[in-house]
Amino acid sequence: MKSTLKVCAVALTACFSFAQPASAGYTTTKNPTMLVHGLFGFDNLLGLDYFYGVKDELAKEGGLIYSSTVSATGSTEVRGEQLLSELRRLRIVNNNPTMKFNLVGHSHGAPTARYVAGVAPDLVASVTSIGGVNRGSKVADVARGVIAPGSLAESVVNSVSAAFTGLMALTTGTTSLPQSGVDAMNSLTTAGSTKFNLKFPAGVPTTACGEGAYVVNGIRYYSWGGSQPLTNVWDPLEGGITAVSLAFGGEASDGLVGACSQKLGKVIRVDYKMNHVDEINHTAGVTSWFEVNPKSVYRTHANRLQQAGL
Numbered sequence: 001m002k003s004t005l006k007v008c009a010v011a012l013t014a015c016f017s018f019a020q021p022a023s024a025g026y027t028t029t030k031n032p033t034m035l036v037h038g039l040f041g042f043d044n045l046l047g048l049d050y051f052y053g054v055k056d057e058l059a060k061e062g063g064l065i066y067s068s069t070v071s072a073t074g075s076t077e078v079r080g081e082q083l084l085s086e087l088r089r090l091r092i093v094n095n096n097p098t099m100k101f102n103l104v105g106h107s108h109g110a111p112t113a114r115y116v117a118g119v120a121p122d123l124v125a126s127v128t129s130i131g132g133v134n135r136g137s138k139v140a141d142v143a144r145g146v147i148a149p150g151s152l153a154e155s156v157v158n159s160v161s162a163a164f165t166g167l168m169a170l171t172t173g174t175t176s177l178p179q180s181g182v183d184a185m186n187s188l189t190t191a192g193s194t195k196f197n198l199k200f201p202a203g204v205p206t207t208a209c210g211e212g213a214y215v216v217n218g219i220r221y222y223s224w225g226g227s228q229p230l231t232n233v234w235d236p237l238e239g240g241i242t243a244v245s246l247a248f249g250g251e252a253s254d255g256l257v258g259a260c261s262q263k264l265g266k267v268i269r270v271d272y273k274m275n276h277v278d279e280i281n282h283t284a285g286v287t288s289w290f291e292v293n294p295k296s297v298y299r300t301h302a303n304r305l306q307q308a309g310l
Contacts, residue, residue, distance in 0.1 A: 032063075034066045035068065076196055109132070114129075131257050211267050220310060222304075226254040226273065
């Protein structure tokens, strides 16, 4: 009788095991992940996540995921200091003074994450750049060329930017954060990025369009992104992105950042059929029908970090 019960118990256990999702724990990483938004970004705006659906997708399979709340506009250094404060606060909240983070930054979020890795490497396990502005954006270059420093046009741009980010702040509860569209523009130009990279060169390619160092000060660097501005005509942002992409001439880009500028450390891919907002699964998941779902790319990368012991 005991043998029979034992066999039944084993059989039931086996059945239960097979019933579990095959991907359980697939996105579990040693260190928590911090998602860092880019220009005009947010954590949650009227129910929409900046990294649309990504946080939930990673969390349901075991990942511990946080979303940053840094200025929507501002210099890389200002945003970097804000992110640094967030990470230090999370160490206190979790009662873990040695906690490290996998920083995943989109667009301006990439150099923002790199800033923290440069000034406080003890806080960072890895930096992943997604459509990151690592060597400047020609869109910012064109804007800076048209908007002369100290001009009336610059004042207007700053005022419009302040009004827009102020409205965003009211809905996201981030009214205490400083904002500066002009400072953001200066940071994202080729000249601004070059100046930043002299101070924080980790992971940045030393050739025109190559890979950078994979590991610096014990921190691993990765990058991926897109190179197709027009991906889905049903996305209301497609028209604007396609128009702005003309700034790149024949250079491959995601519409706002050149493919070569997106490269940092180990390059996974910068030729996904994605534009700059597809990379964060926007607008509300309206992406290319002919490319892998962006959330799947995040899942795969989380598992990549897991396999690397991060």
